[in-house]
Amino acid sequence: MSELPPPRSHLPEQGLPHQEVLRQMESLRSEDARWRQGRTFSLVYHAGDEHRALLQQAYCLFFDENALNPTAFRSLLRMENEVVAMAASLLGGGPEACGTMSSGGTESILLAVKTYRDWARAQRPDLVEPEMVLPVSAHPAFDKAAHYLGVRAVHVPLGPDLRVDVDAVRAAITPRTILLVGSAPAYPHGVIDPIPALAALAQERGLGMHVDACLGGFLLPFVRELGHPVPPFDLSVPGVTSLSADLHKYGFAAKGASVVLYRNRALRRYQFFVTSDWPGGLFGSPTLAGTRPGGAIAAAWAALMSTGRQGYLRRAEQIMRTSRAFLEGIAAIPGLRVLGQPDMSVFAFTSDEVDILAVADALAARGWHVDRQQHPSAIHLMITPAHQGVEQAYLADLRAAVEEVRAHPERSGQGQAAAYGLMARLPDRGAVRELILQYLDDLYSLRGALGGVSSETP
Numbered sequence: 001m002s003e004l005p006p007p008r009s010h011l012p013e014q015g016l017p018h019q020e021v022l023r024q025m026e027s028l029r030s031e032d033a034r035w036r037q038g039r040t041f042s043l044v045y046h047a048g049d050e051h052r053a054l055l056q057q058a059y060c061l062f063f064d065e066n067a068l069n070p071t072a073f074r075s076l077l078r079m080e081n082e083v084v085a086m087a088a089s090l091l092g093g094g095p096e097a098c099g100t101m102s103s104g105g106t107e108s109i110l111l112a113v114k115t116y117r118d119w120a121r122a123q124r125p126d127l128v129e130p131e132m133v134l135p136v137s138a139h140p141a142f143d144k145a146a147h148y149l150g151v152r153a154v155h156v157p158l159g160p161d162l163r164v165d166v167d168a169v170r171a172a173i174t175p176r177t178i179l180l181v182g183s184a185p186a187y188p189h190g191v192i193d194p195i196p197a198l199a200a201l202a203q204e205r206g207l208g209m210h211v212d213a214c215l216g217g218f219l220l221p222f223v224r225e226l227g228h229p230v231p232p233f234d235l236s237v238p239g240v241t242s243l244s245a246d247l248h249k250y251g252f253a254a255k256g257a258s259v260v261l262y263r264n265r266a267l268r269r270y271q272f273f274v275t276s277d278w279p280g281g282l283f284g285s286p287t288l289a290g291t292r293p294g295g296a297i298a299a300a301w302a303a304l305m306s307t308g309r310q311g312y313l314r315r316a317e318q319i320m321r322t323s324r325a326f327l328e329g330i331a332a333i334p335g336l337r338v339l340g341q342p343d344m345s346v347f348a349f350t351s352d353e354v355d356i357l358a359v360a361d362a363l364a365a366r367g368w369h370v371d372r373q374q375h376p377s378a379i380h381l382m383i384t385p386a387h388q389g390v391e392q393a394y395l396a397d398l399r400a401a402v403e404e405v406r407a408h409p410e411r412s413g414q415g416q417a418a419a420y421g422l423m424a425r426l427p428d429r430g431a432v433r434e435l436i437l438q439y440l441d442d443l444y445s446l447r448g449a450l451g452g453v454s455s456e457t458p
């Protein structure tokens with residue numbers, strides 16, 4: 001990036017020629033993670049150049065349109081309703097099922113938690129401090145929602161199979177509980193929580209039950225159809241009242257697309273926001289955002305329509321085949337161990353013999369973008385079509401990385417591994433929070449843009 005001018009803090013006095021702006025952006029991205037070569041295992045879901053070209057065309061076709069006012073752009077309204085309907089039919093929704101699109105998994109989850117909070121406010125007006133019970137493996141979006149919405153998150157441990165311990169969930173329910181949560185699958189270990197048992201418990205106690213299928217929603221139905229064992233997890237399970245599924249993950253849509261589905265419209269009403277007294281007019285809004293980009297809706301619709309059931313099945317077959325190659329290859333490397341029994345294409349592995357965080361560093365030095373986990377320390381993988389063909393290169397580098405760490409035990413606990421391991425083990429979690437806050441503060445500044453701080457979240 002040496003040819004780049006220093007970071008800018010002011011508008012250029014005269015606008016730069018378009019070619020120059022584009023050149024600078026190309027230059028800025030030269031050191032970004034190489035997702036195209038299958039070197040990343042999260043963040044980008046790439047289903048090939050042809051598919052990508054269609055998504056871009058669809059996005060550009062509706063580049064200007066705004067789903068804020070659905071009566072102005074009937075096309076977007078229709079596409080959104082069709083996307084929701086296709087998702088609901090894929091995910092066990094009955095005739096009453098409904099939902100909305102949102103900008104992503106986090107928004108879908110935020111909306112669901114808001115829905116249950118407002119449902120509880122209406123049903124149980126005396127309840128002042130609502131709680132939701134969720135597995136420790138549930139996505140942080142629930143904690144974010146809790147934080148934003150004034151709902152207390154009560155975390156429950158996992159059983160030995162890394163699925164949530166249903167007895168612990170039962171024990172965590174109090175008179176203030178409004179919602180139970182399970183994941184299909186959970187991000188850290190890729191295993192599906194015991195949804196039928198959780199949903200039965202929710203039903204018995206009159207609680208909401210949200211299934212976070214952000215990761216699995218557009219993959220598990222096809223994985224099951226291919227003959228892999230997939231336990232019941234969707235809206236067809238009695239007691240499941242809502243579900244989130246990300247189109248921009250295994251739905252292979254453009255970023256900014258997810259669905260949140262509800263068992264019925266009576267529940268979804270609590271998601272909507274209305275104000276009737278604004279001088280700017282009557283105002284009703286289905287989701288968090290005001291302006292809603294038409295491109296994301298259009299690209300999601302294009303992804304579903306162009307891929308079709310058979311296309312998703314073929315892709316699922318390929319993803320599962322590639323996942324198996326990774327899983328078997330990792331298991332065959334002495335000293336490595338996959339955590340639990342992953343239900344699809346997401347998993348983590350650790351080691352009882354070498355410092356796995358040092359292995360992560362050695363892999364990173366070989367050009368892989370590594371996702372690190374804690375409790376226990378592990379390396380996380382999420383397999384997409386981009387990983388077909390890189391299995392052997394990854395496994396060879398992984399094997400070499402393990403050998404390197406084994407040969408140089410003195411390097412364990414150094415570098416990134418040391419920092420990450422220390423943060424994970426530090427008993428004072430308040431201090432860890434403070435460090436992360438400081439890190440964010442530094443990152444979102446021009447110094448952060450200069451690369452003055454590490455470019456990876458701790």
Ligand SMILES: *Cc1c(COP(=O)(O)O)cnc(C)c1O
Nearest residue numbers: 104105106139141187212214215
């Ligand atoms: C990705 C993910 C989310 C959050 O989705 P975003 O689109 O990143 O906001 C929620 N739950 C699970 C299980 C996820 O993998």
